[in-house]
Amino acid sequence: MHSTAVRYTLVFVIPIVVALSLAAQSAWSFGALLFVFGLLPAIEMLTTPDAANLSAAEEAVAKADRTYDLVLYSLVPIQWALLGFFLWQVTRAELGLVAMIGLTTAMGVACGVLGINAAHELGHRARRAEQRMSKLLLLSTLYMHFFIEHNRGHHRNVSTDDDPASSRYGEALYPFFLRTIVGSWRSAWALEATRLRREGLSPWSMQNEMIQYQLLQGALVLAIGAGLGLTALVAFLGAAFIGILLLETVNYIEHYGLRRSRTTDGYERTMPWHSWNSNYPLGRLVLLELTRHSDHHYLASRKYQVLRHFDDSPQLPAGYPAMMLLACLPPLWFRVMHHEIAQLDSRGSRRHEARGASGTEAVSLNATRGTSP
Numbered sequence: 001m002h003s004t005a006v007r008y009t010l011v012f013v014i015p016i017v018v019a020l021s022l023a024a025q026s027a028w029s030f031g032a033l034l035f036v037f038g039l040l041p042a043i044e045m046l047t048t049p050d051a052a053n054l055s056a057a058e059e060a061v062a063k064a065d066r067t068y069d070l071v072l073y074s075l076v077p078i079q080w081a082l083l084g085f086f087l088w089q090v091t092r093a094e095l096g097l098v099a100m101i102g103l104t105t106a107m108g109v110a111c112g113v114l115g116i117n118a119a120h121e122l123g124h125r126a127r128r129a130e131q132r133m134s135k136l137l138l139l140s141t142l143y144m145h146f147f148i149e150h151n152r153g154h155h156r157n158v159s160t161d162d163d164p165a166s167s168r169y170g171e172a173l174y175p176f177f178l179r180t181i182v183g184s185w186r187s188a189w190a191l192e193a194t195r196l197r198r199e200g201l202s203p204w205s206m207q208n209e210m211i212q213y214q215l216l217q218g219a220l221v222l223a224i225g226a227g228l229g230l231t232a233l234v235a236f237l238g239a240a241f242i243g244i245l246l247l248e249t250v251n252y253i254e255h256y257g258l259r260r261s262r263t264t265d266g267y268e269r270t271m272p273w274h275s276w277n278s279n280y281p282l283g284r285l286v287l288l289e290l291t292r293h294s295d296h297h298y299l300a301s302r303k304y305q306v307l308r309h310f311d312d313s314p315q316l317p318a319g320y321p322a323m324m325l326l327a328c329l330p331p332l333w334f335r336v337m338h339h340e341i342a343q344l345d346s347r348g349s350r351r352h353e354a355r356g357a358s359g360t361e362a363v364s365l366n367a368t369r370g371t372s373p
Contacts, residue, residue: 004054005067008305010285014113015078021106022085025095029102032109040282041322049279051309059306068305072288075118076133082110083140083236090235091228104235108242111141113287116247121288121304123147135213139220141243144213145188153187155300159260159274160267165248169257169341172330173249180248246324253316253323254293257341272298272310273344279309280319291320314344 014036021032054062062068086107090100115137122134123146131147138144150165157163164183167176192210193203201207225233258274260267278284278291289296289304294313296302316323317340327333 004058004062004305005065005071007285008068008071008288010282011071011075011288012078014286015075015082015110018082018106018110018114019085022082022089022103024102025092025099027098027102029099029106031102032106033102036109036113037321037325040286041319041325044280044282044319044322047281049315050281050284051279051311053308054306062305063303065305068303072118072121072304073130073133075114076137079110079114079118079137079140082107082114086110086239087224087228087232087236090232100231100235104238105242107235107239108246111239111243112246115141115243116143116146117287117290119146120150120290123151124300126301139216140240142217142221142237142240143244143247144217145185145210146247147213148191148209149184149188151300152191153184155270155297157267158270158297159255159258161259163255165251166255167252167257169259169338170334173252173327173333174330176252177245177248180251181244249324249327250290250320252327253320256337258314270297272313275313276316277309277313278316278319278323283319283321287320314340316340 014032017035018032021029024031086103089095089103095103119134119137122130122137125131125134135144135147138146154163154165157166159166161168164180164187167173167180171179189210192208196203196205196208199207204211206212221233221237224236254276255274256276258276260270260274262268272294275293275297277294280291283291289307292307292309294310295307298310302308317336318326326336
């Protein structure tokens with residue numbers, strides 16, 4: 001086992017905290033929510049971002065070590081076990097409203113951190129078994145179209161106004177939710193329809209994965225409602241929705257105000273400076289390096305354990321949990337992030353001038369402001 005592989009077992013802290021929250025029958029059921037958005041940001045404030053990258057030799061060892069994959073794969077049965085425990089708990093008649101809401105938030109945290117985040121990593125893998133695991137996780141939070149839209153839409157259109165999951169300069173989180181949730185679903189449908197027409201098939205055939213996904217999700221919802229009752233169904237829908245909102249909040253902070261330049265062929269290639277990065281070590285481990293988002297978009301096939309830091313990638317002023325909280329307060333978000341973007345513009349101009357004067361290729365930071373809605 002590669003020495004760094006052990007560090008990523010820290011991801012299991014999340015399901016442990018979620019399980020403890022689900023076991024509670026009181027206000028303690030809010031423990032998972034408070035842990036992720038209270039304790040984690042507080043701890044990260046006391047840590048220093050780690051920009052170190054693996055050496056070529058260390059990267060080769062990490063790629064060959066199956067421990068990283070096993071950590072990732074294990075999150076699939078863990079997520080479904082948590083969902084089963086959650087559904088059993090919410091059907092208990094003695095639970096009060098406060099505990100019920102707390103349980104729903106705990107499961108929502110699992111849906112966002114385990115369900116969608118792990119699915120995101122698995123969805124970029126080439127093996128069919130891994131892609132099936134990704135879809136199984138997305139089913140647990142009723143967001144299966146993410147598999148299509150993220151891989152074939154978001155990564156192509158990221159940091160442009162053509163991408164519903166890339167937030168624009170001056171766009172607040174709450175209107176972004178509506179735009180990205182609706183737009184991503186419509187984009188996934190359009191991508192599937194285009195694929196099928198190219199293959200000479202009807203978009204309304206069962207070969208359409210979007211139709212398959214809606215049937216699978218509908219079957220799960222009906223099974224929960226019919227088998228466990230209305231309370232369990234409402235709680236499950238609430239948890240799934242919380243998971244979706246957590247994902248879209250992450251999307252919001254990852255590309256806010258960053259735009260790729262147009263070229264004669266469309267847009268310039270996605271580069272490390274088109275995504276916000278965060279090197280705070282705790283968030284990196286708990287989120288399986290999702291926070292090293294710049295390299296992920298630069299080369300999406302790279303596995304989480306070998307994602308790199310780039311000096312040219314814009315750095316968030318705090319870790320993901322803290323930035324997600326900040327995004328919920330638009331005036332403060334704009335104040336902080338518009339200052340950061342102004343700093344990027346300034347540094348980008350100076351770098352452009354310096355490299356141009358030396359006769360070498362100029363690289364623009366392209367932290368340009370999008371159009372406000």
